[in-house]
Amino acid sequence: MTADAVTDFYTGRRMRGLDRAVEILDYLRRKRRPARPNEIAIGIKAPKSTTYELINLLIKAGIVEYADKEGRVFLGRKLYFLGLAYQTQFDLTRECKAFLDHLAEATHETSQLCMLDGNKYTVAMMREGVRPFRISSDVGERIPITWTASGRLLVSHMSDEEILAFIPDEDFTLPNGSRLTPEKFLADVARARTARFYSFDSLADNFTHCFAAPVYQEGEICVATLCLIAPREDAARNYERYRAALTQSARELSEKLGLTPLKFSKSGVA
Template identity: 60%
Template structure:
């Protein structure tokens, strides 16, 4: 799952890696599970999982919830996450920017980042339309499926990108394969132009706009996106892009600034 531990089969797994595998698994499932179920579904020894779950429970990293001995992510994680959010305090400005974007365009606006080697939607503001387009927050999505994905890996070399992205992630939900060379070409194009737009390759009715939010190193630390119906996207392309770029510019220096006293 996390591409770190299954390098060699048959080896013993390290407790820490297993622990975070459990946490990631629960996050992905988005529901409380019994230790037994966790063990079965991630393919880990039951005794190890029980041991780890108990350890994590004692530390407040996991919590009993949902009854029947089921566990889910715990309060301590919330506090740690809040500390991260506070340190790189993009969130406050971010919400405001998304709100403005959604108001101006009436389209769904998203703030996206990489989570390891996957793409994920961190914040979202739904647009003001009768049929709204939305996605799940915090779900892991293969990088090549998304417009933002082109921007978020653009600081890497071609070779680096292909080792970074799991090869099966080039398989689209329909089953067709995306040519990695074609993907790389789009990455370079996105890097040159400073944005990327396309008719989404994961459905048949949306058009996606993505612009990078730069960190101080000049990399794309995140992206701002609009997800629109295809005809609206094409009709308002220039205006939407301009709005997005303004919005991204207002965030560009925000990340990674500590606010120590």
């Protein structure tokens, strides 16, 4: 075996090990609870020996920690500090807090920053509105793109073929068990792309309406959405006011992130 071949072999092993380590962290995040190494190995379909070895390395680095005396492990506190460092550097999450606060105060409704996490939708940040009852979502939970108003905008830069290749077929099954046809979803995306806005009655419950407006960064790709979640009656009564407040905030946030007002006005945003 040549020196180059040996180097490629060990580089390949390191890359596979890194991929497995990321899979371990992602598995724990999805489960949102501690798990035994054996369970993790089964969950990510990896050899048990490899999984145990990687978990031990992650524990030594403080990225994973023991959660109980039964040997279960969970995400470590070092990830929290890494996340704080990310927030201070990443313009979107740093700039977004003031906009979420403003929207929640101006409308009294729950405001959210939503993003893609792989081929799923997730709520990245949230501010609850001032209401007698609580309207909220689990921050970080991964949800099928097709279930959400934001999802129509978050994939709007893709072609129809790219969208269908990106979204798993099973995600076209809605929470009530019915199936959304790909053709209907693509038509929704086309309307959202043109309007730079989308809203509908939530598919996850029977009492809320979701408003979503796109946040752009350095181009025409929607990197996130600002959202409002309101009771359906209030959403209908205040529809134009909520839409105006949301699209204005999304436009201002996009401008802060580097998309000029001129580019926005050319796109037809009201």
